[in-house]
Amino acid sequence: MTQNICSSDNWEFADWKQFQKVLFRLQRRIFKAIREGDKARAKRLQKLVLSSYSARMLAIRQVTQLNQGKKTAGIDGKKSLTFKERFQLESTLKQNTKTWQHQGLREIPIPKKDGTKRLLKIPTIADRAWQCLVKYALEPAHEAEFHERSYGFRPGRGTHDAQKILQINLNSNSNGIDKRVLELDIEKCFDRINHKAILDRVIAPEFIIGGLRLCLKSGINPKFPEQGTPQGGVVSPLLANIALNGIEKIGEFKSKDGKITSKCIRYADDMVCAT
Numbered sequence: 001m002t003q004n005i006c007s008s009d010n011w012e013f014a015d016w017k018q019f020q021k022v023l024f025r026l027q028r029r030i031f032k033a034i035r036e037g038d039k040a041r042a043k044r045l046q047k048l049v050l051s052s053y054s055a056r057m058l059a060i061r062q063v064t065q066l067n068q069g070k071k072t073a074g075i076d077g078k079k080s081l082t083f084k085e086r087f088q089l090e091s092t093l094k095q096n097t098k099t100w101q102h103q104g105l106r107e108i109p110i111p112k113k114d115g116t117k118r119l120l121k122i123p124t125i126a127d128r129a130w131q132c133l134v135k136y137a138l139e140p141a142h143e144a145e146f147h148e149r150s151y152g153f154r155p156g157r158g159t160h161d162a163q164k165i166l167q168i169n170l171n172s173n174s175n176g177i178d179k180r181v182l183e184l185d186i187e188k189c190f191d192r193i194n195h196k197a198i199l200d201r202v203i204a205p206e207f208i209i210g211g212l213r214l215c216l217k218s219g220i221n222p223k224f225p226e227q228g229t230p231q232g233g234v235v236s237p238l239l240a241n242i243a244l245n246g247i248e249k250i251g252e253f254k255s256k257d258g259k260i261t262s263k264c265i266r267y268a269d270d271m272v273c274a275t
Contacts (some may be wrong), residue, residue: 004217006084008168016061019054027140034144034203043205046137050208056093059132060086063125063234064118074124075106081125089126093133098207102218106232121219121230131215131234134208139238141203146241147248152268154239162265167209169263169274182251182273190240191221191228198229198243213238240268251275 026049033042051053064070064081073079081089105121112118123131139155146154151162170176195216199209212235219230229236244266251264251273264273 010085011083012088012180014057016058017033017088019058022052022054023058023136026055027136030137030140031144034141039203040273042141042203043094046141046208047203049101049137050097050133051094053090053094055133055193056129059093059129059136062132063128065129067234069122069232072108072122073106074122074127075104076124078125089129092126097130097133098211099215100127100211102127102211102214105232106141106217108232118231120232122232123218123234124228127215127218128234132209134204134211134237135238136234137208138202138204138242142238142242142245143201146245147266149242149248150245150261150266152266152270153241161266162267165263165265166272166274171261176274180275182275184264184271184273188270189235189244190231192224193227193229193243195228195238198239201242201245202239204235235270247271 024071030042030045030049033039033045060081064086071079103124103126105123108119108120108122110120143154149165151157151165153158168174170179170181177220198216199213202209202212204212215233215235216229216239217225219228219233220226221228229239248264248266248271251271264271
């Protein structure tokens, strides 16, 4: 009797550590290529990520088992996938990665502290898997260029890191008592980011940029057809970081000896400057 390749055992006992090693090696090579200024080689390696069985399996596992919103349904109503459906999705990703067509987004209103609401726009599980796969290819390329004082939605970084840098910059050894602290917030950042501003900065082959364009268009506000990245998409935070990268330099001031005396710390669309 032949073994059913779509069985739960085949999924649960897949060699996930080996998959992660394969993906990490590719991502490390992308990071290195960008650091060396070889974008052509980086783009070739990004194509390898999207054609990698390991990357596809990890992307599906990420959105169906590991992500916080894994049980949130898109417009197709699916909250989860059976083991058979996960293997079918892997095959679909393999066949349609370069021509992926995004479905619409399910809108969920989320109350804010000021009494208003923001719309969380949820893609389908399949669209989230495609976005996660693309994120695996994009992230190492842009991590090689991201500003050192950006801490939001980046691997290996978090709020505690941002707090630590602020504390160092405001302690007595840095004359913190004489500094002013300015808090900046980009109003409606995710709703108003221009699509062209994002896509012009993305380091990727053309078919990935084309897929991202469709991804952005699937969640647009009819009043602003060229703006906004859907909050709820797997790749949205990375796209926001790509668009905002470099804004941390706004509050930089240098002393006569060339040292930076004031610094801005960014976490997604929020910034704190100590001057």
